[in-house]
Amino acid sequence: MSKKENKKQSLLDWLGNSQLWKSIIRSGVPRTRRQRMYAILGNVFLHLHPARLPRHAVKLGYTWCMGGLSFFLFVVLTITGILLMFYYRPTVEYAFTDIIDLGEQVPLGIMREIHRWGAHAMVLTVWLHMLRVFMTGSYKPPREFNWTVGVILMTLTMFLSFTGYLLPWDQLAIWAVTVGSNMARAHPFIGSEGPGASLLAIGDINLVHAGSDVRFGLLGGRFVGEATLLRFYVLHCIAVPFIAMIFMAVHFWRIRKDGGISGPM
């Protein structure tokens, strides 16, 4: 490069060509077509995308952006959730007062609001994403299995929301979870008031009763109490997000492997 051309370089270009920048982002400042494609390929996060897309794939009218927003909300919920975990203790003694403190004592006291409303919004964006995929027939071969993975993710989203519902430990929380988990009591065979449960008996001794059925396992007791709170806390913060992340990885990977975003032939 001659000295004259060097003078024309902007600060950004100078930075982009520096050893430090190039060691992190190899493409440099993405100005040429080649660099722009490399910017996607060389970045682990952006590499979720292909480097080039058909024109309809970047139109909001086609995608509604709902899948992306669902993932974005998952990230928002993870970050706000981590922040909330610094303050919240999942015990009957402290849970409710910690929630009050989250609004009144903690700096930036809208973390819980963002977390809660974000969770509701995520249920909606996931539903709308499903509606979009249905309306465009994008579940058709070869994308059948990815639709199924999506349905599992939707179920996990609702279960995540449901387990989080209990944590504030207010009237709304315990009674909503009581109503929800009472269903488990009626599970055929493994619920104490489900059809067929009475068949599982040795002589006069019932194997499935209120102290051993699936509801007991979910709640860690005969009613929504201290053990339930801890159980739902662990499910909500670790177990279900962990499972959801595995399915998300499969979901995103399969989009690419099934031929990228759907579109008319």
Add this chain to the structure above:
Amino acid sequence: MVAFQAPCKFMLQYLKDFIDYLSAPTISFTLLTVMFPFVFPPTDWFQKMHKKLGFHHMWTNKGGIAGILLITAFFVMGFLDKNFNIILTKPDNFPIILMTYTMFFFIWLGMKKAYVNDERLDQGKKPDEYHDPEDKVLVWPDLVYIELIALILFTVFLIVWSILVAAPLEEPANPAATPNPSKAPWYFLGLQEMLVYFDPWIAGILFPLFIIIGTSAIPYMDINPKGDGYYSFKERRVGIFIFMYGWIVLWVFLIVIGTFFRGPNWNFFGPFEFWDPHKIEALNNVNLSEYFWVIGLNKPLPTNPLVRESIGILATAFYVFLLPPLLAKTWLKDMFKAYGPVRYSFLMLFGLLMLSLPIKMYLRWIINLKYIVSIPEWFFNI
């Protein structure tokens, strides 16, 4: 002015009473179900009527604006009404208001685009989404910037929402004080509404399980290869009709009922009605076995539960096991041929289970039927 106000108030009250009347599940569910094939026509005849009755105007810009205005008018009226205001302004019900708008808007948007494409396909053109496959765009910058903007706008929306509306928090948990009504989280209220008609083992276990399995199985049940990758209606009208009925009527609409129209003791209340905890609804539901033995044959109920419930068991067995092969031989002959025995059986299972909800609803409403099969000894009630 005063002379003008009185009739106005009277008219408004009349309108509210009318909406309350319409909202009753018996009326609103029936209206929705009857209107549904005219809005999402699955056959040629319905398609013709759909055009004749002018329902296709719903999926134009004018229809969209009219829909949004109608929903807004309903909520504004509700906000100004002292009874509905209490329910509408509960912070936990805010997502449902958002749901009502977004569901309407996106169903409208999808259908509008579908109709545009249908017309294009009729004219022999490619769908609106089609572009020359060689003409691609670069993800950097054409997509990443859109994503960045969407992300920023949504973050702003979320922060503004969080500043304006405090997250719901009621009194500290008290296991001794059961609220009336006790409601599940809003996205499960459709299932809770099904509890009115079915026992928990069906409404709370079997239905959710089959909703998940059935929804997962859609790509394997829908063997129509058309309409892949673009909005369309005509090419997939039966599939869209079934999906939309399940989605709008049996899921979203039941959530709206469960949220806005179910008060103390899970009794029905019109949106503008006061939630009176002492409202009494006569429960005079009768089991099928009682209809058969006591009312029909004028005999006491047999003591053996299998004999007592034989009619119900036979009816259920006929519905689940005999109806599918019967239909395969007669009315759905062509479908059976196209689908093959395995796919057909699963489709029938999902379809019949889905249909069992409206069937049970109408049996309840018309002949006060409590259970088709009632063996409380084994917790086995259908």
